[in-house]
Amino acid sequence: MTEHDTLLRFIFKHTPMKGACVKLTTAWKSMRQYQKWPVCVTRLMGEMTAGSILLASSLKFEGSLIMQVQGDGPVRLAIVEVRNGLLVRATVKMNTNEELSDSMDMKALLNAHGRGRCAIMLDPKDRREGEPLYQGVVPLTGENIAQALMGYMEQSEQIHTKLWLAADENAVGGLMLQQMPDFGGKDENIKDDEESVNRIETLAATITDEELLGLSCQEVTHRLFWEEAPEYFEATEPKFACTCSREKVAAMIKNLGEVEALQIIKDEGKLEVTCDFCGRTETFNAEDIVNLFDDGSAEKNN
Template identity: 40%
Template sequence: MKDTLKKYLFEDRSLRIQTVNLSQTWQETLAHQTYHPVLRNLLGELSAAAVLLASNIKFDGSLVLQLQGDGPIALIVVECNQHLQLRATIKTRQEFVIKDTDNLQSLLNANKQGRFIVVLDPNNRQEGQQAYQGIVPLTGDTVADVLSLYMKSSEQLETHLYLAANENKATGLLLQKLPYTGGQSIDQEVADNSWERATMLTQTTKPEEQLSIDEDTLIHRLFWEESLIAYPAQDVSWFCSCSRERVADMLKMLGADEVESILAEQNKITVACDFCGKPYVFDTIDSAKLFLPDQSANESLQKH
């Protein structure tokens, strides 16, 4: 069953509700990585949040969420593009020991130097054009706290996020008040009442509940008395741009002498993707083919 993001509007169109289920995508995220459960769950929550936020950005490119820390975690990066294709990784400092009691602040902001960065990176940037970056301090005990504060301060959008993750699933629920433009389509008093009601309903949501039931059931439990406008579900999937061919190109850049030196020590060359951790192994024959002068070497490499 495919992972999906689902969107709803309140009948008065004053607020949006979104859910995302990352099960297969989450398993692919973890396929080549082994994380402490605290790190794994933190990465899962940020991954679910990235999909929820990226789905509301209308542009050709990627939303990148970065948490930079001065503690056990050096960097967390989650990227989600306009097709809701996701990739995510964590870089840790080996001198630290991760504890079961660690949280966002102890892992990333122990010395108050942690930062949360939102990047909007268009696919076809013009020469000299920079990706948009929004930087905010790491205020709050959870990913949801940090992101809700960012949405309110930087985007002027009241937003509540409910995120949860374990070894099987990452999931998220977003509640967001839509801007009031002063037109006749949304009555301000009605909109305020809807927001207050919806906020009270979603505040009952617990991570254990999100992880134990499906998102459709959760929406029904929370909003069974409301009239919601449902939109078609959108597929979510894992995607990393690493490939054997890219690793081969990198080894070619090292040069034949350097490659032979590594082989002399290790009998093979193993390169893991910096992002997803997928390993690529080149034995003596594979490495020799890299430096053959004709194109048949590349064809043989791809088939190996």
């Protein structure tokens, strides 16, 4: 565990509030290693990554959380998936004929004409074949991903949530506060809900992007809540992990067929397959294809 890739969860004793803080540097570098995202898209995907990890950390289920935003601007589709163990990957589809500038925010990138949508999908580990995913879809609102996710949580889940997210080319950071919906409030030591919620949220609202990106989660939470003395859970480590592999690409080429694969190589000089999520490219030449179809499971005639 390093302070560079950390998720830190905490609660405020005698209040209905819980929170989490996330910081990624090494994992974020790995996510972007083969990607060529413009600056504004890098910021968007980083904020989505931080927000998705924070939401996933608040759920008590085995499976994957998938955040999907469909847009009507330069970005058509952006997806972040967080699997068990906080394994994260992301992909984005852009309209190539749209011009981008470094200063573009989420609204300009995804909701230029007000038709953007935000969806959160949950894929349980034990989901039976044919069983649909849980999916909540709401109109995309706000100027940034934090506001969009807060709008989603209020509209779809009715859970009061506050988020602060930041991202650049080097780091991703985020802070989340949630009011626990099933909080009993019968303990006589519990302070007035509204008063405690307002105080904690006011403290959190003083966080800056520079602090989220430059400080560790421990430093962020101490800086904000040292007087509140939150109780911490054991920190966990989010990691970048894509499910693609050369073996999976080879299986796809087998489904395509030897004749078709060799024709692509004849036309293009090589056969390349790029993973949408990690951006890594697997390259096959004619010899690779011949060997692939000559391993006992070939389709070619003898």
